[in-house]
Amino acid sequence: MMFGMDGVEVGLIIVFFCLFAGILSGYPVAFAIGGAALLSFGILAMLSEAGWLTRELIDNRSDAFYALLDSGISEHAITLFRYPDLPTYTVPLFENGADGAFFRTLTFIVNRMNERVFAGPSIELLLAVAMFIMMGIALERSRIAQDLLTSMARVFGGLPGGLAVSVVVVGAFLAASTGIVGATVVTMGLLSLPTMLRHNYSPELGTGIIAASGTLGQIIPPSIVIVLLGTLAGDLYATAQEQRAIAAGCRDALTYLGEAAVVSVGTLFKAAIVPGLMLAFLYALYVFVYAMLRPGKAPPIEVDDTTPQGQLGSIQQRLIWCLAAPVVVVAVAGTLIATGIAGPQVVDRFALIERQTAPELRTNVSEQCQVAMIELHGQDMWDRSVAAQLLVDADTSDVPGDAELDAMEQQAIDALPPISKGMLTAMILFAAVFAVARGVAPGEPSVPLLAGSVGILGTLLVDALLVSPRASPGTAALLYALPFALVLYGLRHALPRLAGVTLLRVVFPPLVLIIAVLGSILGGITSPTAAAGLGAAGALMLSAYRKLGEDDNARGSRFIVMATFSIVIFLLLGVNFDLRTSIEHVGFENWVAFLFAASAYHVAFAGLLYSCWVLLRGGILRPVVRDTAK
DSSP: OGGGSOHHHHHHHHHHHHHHHHHHTTSOHHHHHHHHHHHHHHHHHHHHHTTOSEEEEEOTTSHHHHHHHHTTOOGGGOOTTTOTTSOEEEEESSTTHHHHHHHHHHHHHHHHHIIIIISSOOOGGGHHHHHHHHHHHHHHHTTHHHHHHHHHHHHHTTSTTHHHHHHHHHHHHHHHHHOOHHHHHHHHHHHHHHHHHHTTOOHHHHHHHHHHHHGGGGTSSSOHHHHHHHHHHHHHHHHHHHHHHHHTTOSOHHHHHSSOOOOOHHHHHHHHHHHHHHHHHHHHHHHHHHHHHOTTTSOOOOOOOOSOHHHHOOHHHHHIIIIIHHHHHHHHHHHHHHTTSEEOOOOOTTTTTSOTTOOSSOOOOOHHHHHHHHHHHOHHHHHHHHHHHHHHHHOOOOOOOHHHHHHHHHHHHHTSOSEEHHHHHHHHHHHHHHHHHHHHOTTSOSHHHHHHHHHHHHHHHHHHHTOOTTSOHHHHHHHHHHHHHHHHHHHHHHHHHHHTSHHHHHHHHHHHHHHHHHHHHHTTSSOHHHHHHHHHHHHHHHHHHHHHHHTTOHHHHHHHHHHHHHHHHHHHHHHHSOOOSSSSOOOHHHHHHHHHHHHHHHHHHHHHHHHHHHHHHTTOHHHHHHHHHO
16 A cells, blocks of 8 residues: 555545646636546556555455454444454445546446436436526626625725735625625736725735635535435435445434435535634634734825714714614514514414324334334433323324314314514514614604614514414405505615615625525525525616616616515515316415515516616626526
């Protein structure tokens, strides 16, 4: 063995260095990866033919191997990693020679193409890659990144290292919108590096922070790397857990683990949000501390604030309404949830039929599997599962009738919190909007905002006193209509006030788009592919809206806003009503909801087509499609 390592380990190192050299060669990534694969295969083939790359295999005809089998150990569990003292024999890295390895790999590629592309099920998740890329490129082509950087520079520019901190913030923002590294680095380099050099920033600090901020696109969702990793990690994890269960003597992974062996893209997105934001925070903290220690390397700049001071009010008013009031609202909402006044209001009628003593683990397993499960889960969980299974076996009662089931359902409803958690969350957002609108424009009339606040309280009271989980969607909508109309009246006056602040006007629309995409994935509302399609459509409509704003086309802008609200209406109706018309009985309210949803769908689709036409006429759509295809 070369360097005391197995031939497979040495081969991985060679492949890594070939790939690294190919990427640094300057060739396009697709050609670099293909060339690195051919080059590394040639090197491995020569070293294997020369006898320098070998690998050790367990001698499965030795007495020690049969002794392990006789002791009850599964053949799948016998590896050199667990039993390094087993007799082995050495074979070349490519047992059948380089030509055999080449044709075997080629056959494998052809078979996988046939299974996964032609004959097998389509991988719809991969469509999310193209949609997320289109979303990021559309936002970048509409010069949103430039406006973001300018706005953030006004906010942080007066601080030591403020421009670099702005680069980190905008880099994290672009990472959440593009999901790719190259586009972020190029965009940030073209926009921010000349500005930093012009204000006497250190070239090393400027280029370093741009490169570091660009890498956030790999971890902050929606990341293309995570989407691609999720398509592979799910299959690999499921296969590995199945093999692990079989090696432990169990039938399948569900029996051994007690749960399905699933790793989804949504799970990876949830796991990546906090580390990504923490990494961005650490980048900004490092820049700020570096600028404090070496002020000549990252000096503060003079900021030209285009917003009149009289419009924003005093600093005290802004702190009270823009910071303290939203914190109080969130604290009150958290108290309501913690005390049980607000929470989920879902009662599954069919779940009430199921026995509540269902065992946590399957107990009808072999003795070998039982030992492995006790070692994994603990004796206490196994004993609880055995006791629960005995209760289930002893329970011979019939399925409860309708009257008994109604009583059980009413008992479960009475135990629910009076306020819906989803409705409380929506009202929190509206209350925060009203508070910030009051803070940024204290001189404007406060009556509309007070009316909206009264509507928030009225909506929560209606939800607590009048709307129950048994209420139909149509009845609930009628009960919510009056207080929610007051909320909409308040929003009608609050949103224009927020739009008067440059920072909010620039940051808010793409931020809402990103939150909508991630929220639909993390909340389990849609799949990553559908969410990516929503993000791409939203990015195109946002780009067209900005283009029409530059052209002073107010009518076209209003139509796109109408189409955007139509998407929201369509999604809300789809979540709250049963829009299927092929079922046996379709209620009147479902028919009304279906007609409204169909109308909203057509308006939204017309808005998307109009946005594409605006971008095509403005010379933006062609580069977006071309760069997405690349």
